[in-house]
Amino acid sequence: MAYLELDRVAKQFGAQTVVEDFSLSVGKGEFISFLGPSGCGKTTTLQMIAGFLDPTRGAIRLEGKDLTAIHPAKRGLGIVFQSYALFPHMTAAENVAFGLEMRNVPRNERAERVRAALAMVGLAGYEDRHPRRMSGGQQQRVALARALVIKPSVLLLDEPLSNLDAKLREEMQIELRQIQRTIGTTTILVTHDQNEAMSLSDRIVVMSQGKIEQIGTPQETYERPASAFVSQFLGKTNDFAGTIDRTVAPTQLLAGSWRAPAPAGLGGPVTVSIRPERIGFGDAGLSAKIITRIFQGNHWLFQCDSECGPAIVIRQNDGQAQPAEGDAVRLTWRPEDMSVRARAGA
Amino acid sequence: MSMAAEERSVRAPWALTAPALMLFVGVLLIPLAMTVMLSFHDWGQYKGIEPVFILKNWHEIATDPYYAEMFWRTFRIAILTTLLTALLGAPEAYILNRMDGRWKSFFLLVILGPLLISVVARTLGWALLFGGNNGLVNKLLMSLGVMRSPIPFMFTETGMIIALAHVMMPFMVLSVWAALQRLDPQIENAAMSLGAGPVTIIRRIIMPQIMPGVLSGAIIVFSLSASAFATPAIIGGRRLKVAATLAYDEFLNTLNWPLGAAVATLLLVALVLIVVGSNALIERRYAEVFR
DSSP: OOSEEEEEEEEEETTEEEEEEEEEEEOTTOEEEEEOSTTSSHHHHHHHHHTSSOOSEEEEEETTEESTTSOGGGSOOEEEOTTOOOOTTSOHHHHHHHHHHHTTOOHHHHHHHHHHHHHHTTOTTOTTOOGGGSOHHHHHHHHHHHHHTTOOSEEEEESTTTTSOHHHHHHHHHHHHHHHHHHOOEEEEEESOHHHHHHHOSEEEEEETTEEEEEEOHHHHHHSOSSHHHHHHSSOOEEEEEEEEOSSSSOEEEETTEEEEOOTTOOEEEEEEEOGGGOEEESSSEEEEEEEEEEOSSEEEEEEEETTEEEEEEEEOOSOOOOOTTOEEEEEOOGGGOEEEEOTTO | OOHHHHHHHHHHHHHHHHHHHHHHIIIIIHHHHHHHHHTTSEEETTTEEEOOOOOHHHHHHHHOHHHHHHHHHHHHHHHHHHHHHHHHHHHHHHHHHHSOHHHHHHHHHHHHGGGGSOHHHHHHHHHHHHSGGGSHHHHHHHHTTSOSSOOSOTTSHHHHHHHHHHHHHHHHHHHHHHHHHTSOTTHHHHHHHTTOOHHHIIIIIIHHHHHHHHHHHHHHHHHHHHTOOHHIIIIITTTSOOHHHHHHHHHHTSOOHHHHHHHHHHHHHHHHHHHHHHHHHHHHHTHHHHO
16 A cells, blocks of 8 residues: 555646646655656645645545645654755754654653764764854755654655755765665655656656656666656657658668667657667668767767757767767667657647 | 055055045044043033033032933833834734735835834824823823823823834834844744644744844844934923933033033943943854854
8 A cells, every 4th residue: 555645636826737636656665756847846746745835636645644634743754955944043963853852752862862863864973063063965964864853754855965066965865865775764855856866766756847747767767758858857868750651561660761660559750769878880770970079988978960860879988999070870779779659740 | 566556555445435434533533532522521500611621520420310310211211112122023023024925015115114204203193192182092082081181101201112112113123024034934844844833933943043133123222212312302301301312401401511421421332332242242142043
């Protein structure tokens, strides 16, 4: 049975629909990311789970109980805010202790749990620091400890890493994942960073304009994007216009001079999506000319002008000779590496 | 950098601030120094001001209980006015801050609007409402039979405190408002998610963070109330004098300028000490919030 369940949840502000028909089942201990550009409704959805906003329609259930009927202060969720929202007039330990104080945890147990929580996030010895005397990363850890110390049923993270610099963000991602694995708290992360979503989550909910585009594991959403939006949003991709010719047998999929047996169930104009690292240079296939070649250490990035429009190709730096700028090449890929969708409006 | 350029760069700040500096020295420092000097001069009914150095005025202020009463009243009124503005102004600013955009700007205008009207006009408004038998409110209440005699407002400390609090309210609201703007917009949600109810949120989370704003507002209101002239002059008149109206009377009615100067100097020194002292205390106490 689902641990946390969102059932056709919708939110409207006046005439504007911010979240539409949002249904999701979260298993206990799962790490879910809401991924999408700003304004896609991911934070609004999080706030409805937290209780800071009431859904216009739909139900949110936690272990079968209606969550929307419970006051936000009684929901027992742990929340880490984008700005951390630490209490600046309290020390790190007082910040972490606040939730326990509200639950009337006895003083001795409280001190012990605060100490353990701060140690867990690597801040042992920082108990008496005030937040404004701490770095962004340290404040982030205090916020995490404050949310986790109350043993929340669900941990909600609202873009918690977006204010950190790139290196620290990567470190925190790894640490966050380890902590979450260790204590097994069901977690929902809101982010606009696809790398963050992919490296942290069990499943990703890709959102656009208030709607769910796709729910799947990081690999599924990357390898088998359900829509053009998902393939564009999750990493780089090449979209080529192709056609499926059913007049010949076996039926053929054509994209420029690249051809392969057509997948079942589609016909006519289609879009062929293929990740740049899945394209290779071969003897037959899409003919293209290399415009620029950029060396990036562990890989080469090629920008090509193909007969189906611009294309990008990424090749591992495996020591093999690579084509130079201006070379005419043939682009080829395995049929199982591409995803094919019916082309709208063609 | 050449010598000439270096010299120029040293002189430039002085040259640029010179006009303002001259104005400051000319209209503030020199008259202030003259007032302090004046307080040591002698004065007699028939001889007028004698430019000598004596401690007569200071001795009189120190020994005559009349002056002690006057200063005690001044500071009592200032303290109570400050308390009243803090008690009303801080919640006012908090409520204002929680309002929706359009209402917020409307009510902000309502609160700040009175600053555009002269203090005299605003205080006279109170006199029109509560001034003796002819005051509008008094007339109404008496004709309805609610009261037999007018509400004691004019020439009372209570009246003075209420009128002063009304005049000073915008300063308190603005000061608390500024502190509220510094709050993390999610801070209340954060406290709520940890299980805090509305009262706890205000008491444990909001209050400690806006306290510096309340206290700096209190310093402004206190110093303005203690040195206020127009409101005490209209509400208190001759019957209920405070330090500022006392100094005024010494200057313009008794013509004992040296004594008036001594009163004014003492008021200034006392205010500076109180303000600087409490400011230092506040900054030490709330170092973490100010950072």
